[in-house]
Every structure is written in structure tokens, then in C-alpha cells.
Amino acid sequence: MGIIKKLGLKFSWLKKLFKKKKAKIGIYGPPNAGKTTLANRIVRDWTGDAMGSVSHIPHETRRARRREDVTITSNGSSVTLDIIDTPGIATKIDFHDFMAFGLPEDESKRRAKEATEGVMESVKWLEDLDGVILVMDATEDPYTQVNVVIIGNFEARKLPILIAANKIDLPNSSPARIHSAFPQHPLVPISALEGKNIDLLYKEIAEHFG
Amino acid sequence: MDLISEEKLNGMTSMEKVRLILDEVRNGKILILEKGLTPSEQTKLIELTMAEIAPDDFSGIEIESYPVKQNDNFLNKLLGKTTIKTRLTVIGPASQLKTIKKDRDLISALVSP
Numbered sequence: 001m002g003i004i005k006k007l008g009l010k011f012s013w014l015k016k017l018f019k020k021k022k023a024k025i026g027i028y029g030p031p032n033a034g035k036t037t038l039a040n041r042i043v044r045d046w047t048g049d050a051m052g053s054v055s056h057i058p059h060e061t062r063r064a065r066r067r068e069d070v071t072i073t074s075n076g077s078s079v080t081l082d083i084i085d086t087p088g089i090a091t092k093i094d095f096h097d098f099m100a101f102g103l104p105e106d107e108s109k110r111r112a113k114e115a116t117e118g119v120m121e122s123v124k125w126l127e128d129l130d131g132v133i134l135v136m137d138a139t140e141d142p143y144t145q146v147n148v149v150i151i152g153n154f155e156a157r158k159l160p161i162l163i164a165a166n167k168i169d170l171p172n173s174s175p176a177r178i179h180s181a182f183p184q185h186p187l188v189p190i191s192a193l194e195g196k197n198i199d200l201l202y203k204e205i206a207e208h209f210g
Numbered sequence: 211m212d213l214i215s216e217e218k219l220n221g222m223t224s225m226e227k228v229r230l231i232l233d234e235v236r237n238g239k240i241l242i243l244e245k246g247l248t249p250s251e252q253t254k255l256i257e258l259t260m261a262e263i264a265p266d267d268f269s270g271i272e273i274e275s276y277p278v279k280q281n282d283n284f285l286n287k288l289l290g291k292t293t294i295k296t297r298l299t300v301i302g303p304a305s306q307l308k309t310i311k312k313d314r315d316l317i318s319a320l321v322s323p
Contacts, residue, residue, distance in 0.1 A: 089256065091259060091272065091304070092259075092271060092272065092304035093263055093270055094270070094304070112265065116263050117260070119260045120257050120260045120261065123256055126253060141312065143277075143313055143314070145252075145274055148275065148276075148277050149252045149253060149256070151277070153249040153250065153253060155249075181277075182277075
């Protein structure tokens with residue numbers, strides 16, 4: 001037992017020695033799940049800056065943005081991350097959907113084109129990450145194909161996944177529904193907008209990606 | 211609607227599968243894949259779909275599958291590797307196939323002409 005303990009200590013020392021100094025963590029999810037709202041909150045809390053603009057119209061974020069060297073400290077653990085806020089992944093983009101939000105046809109078509117490029121960019125980033133914060137809208141059905149694809153990709157590569165069940169400030173939210181759909185991954189119910197449970201999320205980030 | 215067998219899919223490369231799916235779906239077909247696609251094949255399909263979206267012509271695909279299962283049998287555990295078991299998948303044009311409800315073991319979809 002003593003030998004095993006000693007070996008354990010040795011391995012943890014080796015692990016620290018060879019561990020990456022900082023991890024690239026992507027914020028992923030379907031459009032309008034609150035990815036940029038969460039990215040803004042994380043980056044603002046730990047660096048004082050912001051990542052990007054938010055809107056109720058889907059595909060507001062159409063270019064991935066990277067913020068380097070964000071150090072998160074919680075409960076004595078500290079982790080330095082590159083945070084990548086990614087455009088929402090979708091399997092369909094119809095410019096008519098943007099017109100339904102009151103955008104003119106030309107602008108809707110331009111937005112749709114940029115949104116398709118954004119999705120491709122998000123997919124490309126998947127290959128270059130060390131972990132993911134998967135943001136799900138807790139008021140929506142969690143079994144979307146986008147969630148299934150993102151989780152499947154990271155599981156296949158054995159990379160860590162942390163689920164942020166967002167929008168718990170809304171009355172019909174149900175983080176429990178998300179947990180029962182994907183019980184194999186840690187989940188933190190949050191409101192990125194109001195900051196509810198955000199300290200709990202930082203604790204999980206520091207433990208999970210550190 | 212076409213039902214594609216596991217045997218046929220096993221004989222194809224990832225790119226061949228993705229190309230076949232997109233070509234058929236763009237022709238208005240709904241496909242049911244007996245074995246489904248791996249997560250990386252699905253991301254490839256999403257990527258190529260995005261490249262083909264054009265206003266008033268093609269708005270993308272509807273794809274639904276059950277979450278993949280980890281095939282962690284004794285031998286795999288012993289060798290420390292995990293293989294993924296893909297599951298039945300339905301794919302069609304977004305303009306014709308709409309998912310109504312989905313959970314771990316049930317997919318309800320509406321097909322319109």
C-alpha cells in the first residue's frame with residue numbers, strides 16, 4: 001500500500017512535470033445557447049475585458065474569437081486557459097429565419113452566408129482543443145444533434161467535457177433533463193446573464209481543466 | 211426514402227459516405243443509415259453541408275441519431291482502448307424533414323413532400 005502511495009505521488013509529480021502549461025478550451029453549443037454571454041462573463045471576471053457582442057437573433061457570433069491567458073482561481077486551484085468563443089454549430093441555415101427577426105433580405109442573406117462560414121470555423125477548431133465547455137439552453141430539449149455530435153467528438157478523443165446548463169434564470173429551465181440525457185459528464189446549472197452559480201462553474205473549470 | 215445497410219456503409223470510406231449522403235439529400239431523398247456515422251464523419255458532413263448552402267436552393271440538412279455508445283468490452287478495457295458504436299441515423303433535406311421529439315431511444319420526425 002505504502003509503495004502504491006509512493007508511486008502515486010511519483011506519478012502525480014511526473015504528471016505535473018509533463019502537463020501542458022495551459023489548455024485551449026472551446027465554448028461550444030447550438031446557436032443562442034448563451035455561449036458569448038458566458039465567454040464575456042468569464043473573460044470580464046478574470047481579465048476585465050469582453051469577448052463579443054450578444055443578440056437575441058441567432059448566429060450573432062460568426063467568427064471564432066480567442067482570448068489567451070485567462071487565469072481562473074478557485075478553492076486553491078488555479079488554471080490558465082485560452083478561451084475560444086465559437087459560432088453556434090447548426091446543420092441548417094435559412095436566410096428566411098433571419099428575415100423573421102425583421103432583418104432586410106440582403107442583410108439576411110449576408111448573415112446566412114457568414115453563419116455557414118462560422119459553423120465551418122467551429123468545426124475546424126474542434127481538432128485543436130484540449131477540452132470543451134458545452135453550453136446548453138436548459139429550457140430546450142437537450143437531445144439535439146449538435147449536442148450529440150460535440151459530445152461524441154470529444155468522447156472519441158477522450159478530452160474533458162464540462163456542461164454548462166444555461167438560462168436557469170428562466171422559469172421553464174430544467175438542468176435535470178440535461179443531466180439525465182448526458183449523465184456521464186459533469187454539469188453546472190448557471191445563468192450566464194445573471195451570474196447565478198458562476199463561482200461553482202469556476203470551481204469546476206479549475207478542477208476539470210487544471 | 212432509402213434505407214442503407216450496415217454492410218454497404220462498412221465498404222465505404224468516410225468521404226464516400228458523406229458525399230453519397232449529400233448528393234442524395236440534395237436530390238430530395240431521405241436516408242436511413244442502419245449503422246449511422248461516427249462523430250468525425252458527422253462533423254465532416256456538417257462542414258460540407260455548410261459549403262453547399264445557397265439561398266433559395268438548399269438550406270441544409272436535418273440529421274438525427276441516438277447518442278453513440280462506448281463499446282468498452284473486456285478486451286477493449288484490457289487493452290485500454292474504447293471503440294464507438296454508432297447507431298441508426300436519419301438524414302434528409304431541412305426543408306422536408308422536421309424532428310418533433312427526440313430522446314435516448316426514440317426519434318419522432320415529420321416528413322413533408
